Amino acid sequence: MTIKHDWTKEEILEIYNKPFMELLYEAATVHRQQHDPNTVQVSTLLSIKTGGCPEDCGYCPQAARYHTDLEGNDLMSVNQVKAQALRAKATGSSRVCMGAAWRNVKDGSEFDNVLEMVRTINKLDMEVCCTLGMLTENQAQRLAEAGLYAYNHNLDTSEDYYKEVISTRGFEDRLQTINNVRKTNVTVCSGGIIGMGESEADRAGMLVALATLNPQPESVPINALVPVEGTPMAEEKPVPIWDMIRMVATTRIVMPETQVRLSAGRTQMSREGQAMCFFAGANSIFAGDKLLTTPNPDVNEDMEMFKMLGLNPQKAFEKKSQPVSVAADKSQFNSQDEKPKWSRPGHKIERNLQAQEKAKSKPGF
Numbered sequence: 124m125t126i127k128h129d130w131t132k133e134e135i136l137e138i139y140n141k142p143f144m145e146l147l148y149e150a151a152t153v154h155r156q157q158h159d160p161n162t163v164q165v166s167t168l169l170s171i172k173t174g175g176c177p178e179d180c181g182y183c184p185q186a187a188r189y190h191t192d193l194e195g196n197d198l199m200s201v202n203q204v205k206a207q208a209l210r211a212k213a214t215g216s217s218r219v220c221m222g223a224a225w226r227n228v229k230d231g232s233e234f235d236n237v238l239e240m241v242r243t244i245n246k247l248d249m250e251v252c253c254t255l256g257m258l259t260e261n262q263a264q265r266l267a268e269a270g271l272y273a274y275n276h277n278l279d280t281s282e283d284y285y286k287e288v289i290s291t292r293g294f295e296d297r298l299q300t301i302n303n304v305r306k307t308n309v310t311v312c313s314g315g316i317i318g319m320g321e322s323e324a325d326r327a328g329m330l331v332a333l334a335t336l337n338p339q340p341e342s343v344p345i346n347a348l349v350p351v352e353g354t355p356m357a358e359e360k361p362v363p364i365w366d367m368i369r370m371v372a373t374t375r376i377v378m379p380e381t382q383v384r385l386s387a388g389r390t391q392m393s394r395e396g397q398a399m400c401f402f403a404g405a406n407s408i409f410a411g412d413k414l415l416t417t418p419n420p421d422v423n424e425d426m427e428m429f430k431m432l433g434l435n436p437q438k439a440f441e442k443k444s445q446p447v448s449v450a451a452d453k454s455q456f457n458s459q460d461e462k463p464k465w466s467r468p469g470h471k472i473e474r475n476l477q478a479q480e481k482a483k484s485k486p487g488f
């Protein structure tokens with residue numbers, strides 16, 4: 124599939140504001156062309172160092188300057204991380220993302236410990252991801268050598284709105300870290316948060332910044348703000364589920380091959396709402412009762428939801444899953460002309476070849 128990299132804000136806004144059913148149908152079609160609609164990755168987010176961060180992100184209880192109830196923690200030990208990763212694996216997670224509340228990574232014993240955590244989780248046959256703040260090219264390379272699979276560094280919002288959310292670093296700094304990660308074989312995970320008082324144009328602006336990266340991020344988390352008392356965004360209104368579905372659907376359409384992660388804010392969403400997000404193209408969730416520091420649904424509740432919806436957790440390193448079956452297509456479309464592209468002869472072969480080429484370009488996986 125040819126990926127479009129020259130998206131404009133106007134084009135993305137037009138998609139975001141389509142009649143709801145049109146938007147959903149288009150997003151679901153793109154989703155089924157590129158991904159198995161019944162497979163959703165379950166990831167576990169571990170806060171390996173909590174609180175005390177010098178940055179001033181307006182949504183974050185981990186910023187040292189805000190007075191919240193958060194209890195900070197020093198960097199966890201490698202053994203503690205291994206035990207939590209094993210527990211996550213046993214409950215269906217195929218990816219562990221380790222988050223540390225740092226402005227940037229500093230070389231030294233703490234970073235050496237993180238590298239050891241990466242090696243340890245890698246040996247468990249799980250995808251390992253880190254979110255540690257800003258990185259130099261050399262640090263990104265060291266993480267790659269340790270076996271890091273993905274690095275998360277969210278753009279958070281549009282370039283225009285960025286200064287309303289964070290003043291201690293700029294949008295350019297974020298892009299620079301993503302660029303440093305791109306020079307390695309580590310995949311990029313970068314997304315943002317809606318519900319911080321931004322406009323629809325800002326939401327589109329964030330997607331422009333992500334979708335015009337070449338290559339596009341392999342993973343894009345879409346978060347709904349979880350307002351925390353004591354932070355500047357404590358009084359923000361909850362994000363309507365319709366906005367979340369529109370955002371997921373638009374992300375799916377403009378970044379067809381990307382794993383779209385339904386991230387923070389799921390505790391406020393009904394199962395019906397989450398099901399609509401999966402239909403619109405979300406194919407990953409975070410499991411565990413905490414998302415770094417904010418509440419998240421219990422893993423058993425999630426597994427119940429998966430069972431109800433007939434969803435299967437994705438295996439580690441399983442990038443492209445099988446297309447939807449021809450039988451399923453036949454039940455929906457009567458003639459060849461009416462069939463969507465994914466069910467036409469030859470399409471599966473073309474996709475599988477693309478997947479193989481992609482897999483070859485990622486050493487080790």
Ligand code: SF4
Binds near residue numbers: 183184
């Ligand atoms: S979001 Fe990250 S960088 Fe910003 S204050 Fe929280 S921990 Fe620090």
